[in-house]
Amino acid sequence: MSQHAFSRRNFMHAAAATSVMAAAAAALTACGGGSSAASTSSQSVPADSNEPATIVFMEAMSSGAQKEALAKMTADFMAKYPNIKVDLQEQPDYGTLQTKINAQAAAGTPPTIAQVYGNWADEFAKSEVIVPLDAYVAKSDDYKNFYDGIKADLKLSDGKTWMWPFNKSVVVQYYNSTMVPEAPKTWDDFAAAAKKASTNGVVALAIDPGSSSGPAGGTAMFEILAQANGDAVFADDGTPQFTKDGVVKALDYLVDLKKAGALVLGTKYPGQVALGGGTGAFDISSVASYPFNLKAVGGKFTMGVAGLPSGPKGTANQLAGTNIALFAKATDAEKAAAWKYMQFLTSPEQMAYWVSMTGYLPVSKTTLDVQTFKDYAAKNAFVLEATKQLDNAKSLPSKSWVNQASGSLAQALTDAVNGTSSSKDALSKAQDAATKAMKAAS
């Protein structure tokens, strides 16, 4: 799952989320002042007590194995801590989740904890709606075992840790091993293999760029390509740098694939659909797509899974997925209970179960020693390769304008690949739009 994943879903959720952002920001700012409790309690971890507490976890693990796994882990937690009740409030997708958190926070009734992306957390932190977790992580035994990329992902630009990891993933390549016997090692090899496979009605790769209001997985792939060329689309402080050589080359690469008949743009998991239908050779998507892709293929051929190819500047990847934030309005008893629950979810045993059920990656190195994980990795060797990338993979900067700026990139990708604009012109236009969004947000 990527930060873009929500926009791949049906409907106008993304548009809705975008439309309410302004109202939400204003409302959050207005309600932020009510966190005097936040500023005091954030400095220390509430004392553990046996006081009964109910915590609300607002999440988007609303279907299939993700829903089943989270429900079981939560039931196990409540069995272990009978005085704590966890109310799972699932939302159908990340767009709705964001809207609902914004609405509830603005109304003064936020959940106790929720899945959040970094750019949402950035807004919440500014409004003092969530609490920093530095004091909490200082007391955590599991934290030190987290991968470096994961630890970095929990921080915002102020250097504080504001989140706790949950469902993390990186992007991998799925391929039809009948059409492509071996996974390409470099992006040049990938292009050659894709062009070769694109015969007899096969278009090797299908991607969904998303839209200007909601970038999708295709845009994430483009961002990764640019990074593999040595130029990240955003600087560390979130400044868009879409006109850099590496970014232009990445877009030219995709345009070239399109011209060769090896790339098609689509919507709603087009890579998964094409791979499953035998009309595509590759799907470049999240490692957490594995169960869905396996189902789509349905045993018609052997589906290969491998890490992403490398570019001139090495292998690049994007850390995707959400973390958990703790809301300031919670009472001390609720915070203590929520903290117990958050740690429980990332404990090696629970994380191993979560990984084996959902395809997400383990956030801590100690998870690799758990037998459940070993059994899973024995059958799915790619997970070890993907896990290694957790030390280096970076998520997009946690800035409120980043999603909108990525939307401009999605538009540029669409325009260039469809031939309505050159790569340079499309990216120049996207740069202007993204800079405007950044200035407006700042």
Next chain:
Amino acid sequence: MATQADHSVSHGAVKAQGGRRRWSLSVRMLTAIVVALVFLIPVFWMLLTSVSADGDIFTFPPKLWPAWDWSNYARAWNASPWMKYFSNTVLIAGCVVALTLATSLLAGFAFAVMRFRGRGLMFLVVMSVMMVPQTVLLIPNFIIAQQLGWYDTYLIQIIPWGASVFGIFLLRQFFVTLPRELFEAAELDGASPLRMLFSVAAPLAAPSLVLVGLNSFMGSWNSFVWPYIMTKSDSVRPIEVGLQAFYGTEGTDWTGLCAAVTFTTLPIIVLFLFLQKYFVTGAYGTQGSVRG
């Protein structure tokens, strides 16, 4: 000779006319079949997918003889409390339709027939509501719902949708086409405005009311974002919310979704089949009812 010639000319003309009619009928039939196919193919595809094996749904060309995997229906049925969702949806949609009809009838009649100061301006204000995107109002509406204590209740799913700008507009447009003499005669007979509305205007507006009712019913039945944001409990949520159980963040359980859509769409299809005559009349036949 002349008679024979006339007869043969007339026979030829009749024959030609018959040929044109047959040709015209064939073209119309063909068009109707094509249009019907355009609408039926997605339904057929949905039914096909609902009984397909997972690996078959993306194959191209599609398999027209599916695997008949009925377990998709069992899985879909067990995914959500459908009966509760169904009864909630019927209750919510029923109340919304009743309220919408009442408010549309009253407001439409007032704007079309009654004379009062500021009528035109008020009508414009009502119409302007159509221009405000609902998504922008979502958070303020949520805060209001919380403050009223309506969050996670039936009320929040019914009351705000109990008036329809479209309904008011449609009824108003219908009532302005009625001859004023109708109401003047009723007035002479001593009828109050309400009596005029219910005894004279409303019966004539039956087709339009059916159109407004159906539109309102379908809107309520298909409502998704509002109930999702405004509720949290299965005990008050409608059917559309249940369908989300098949969407994942990384993919969709298409076979389960299509099975669920099949059994949740059936009621609305049956309703439409029963009421389609009124639906069509309401949409295209308002002039006829005026003449009557």
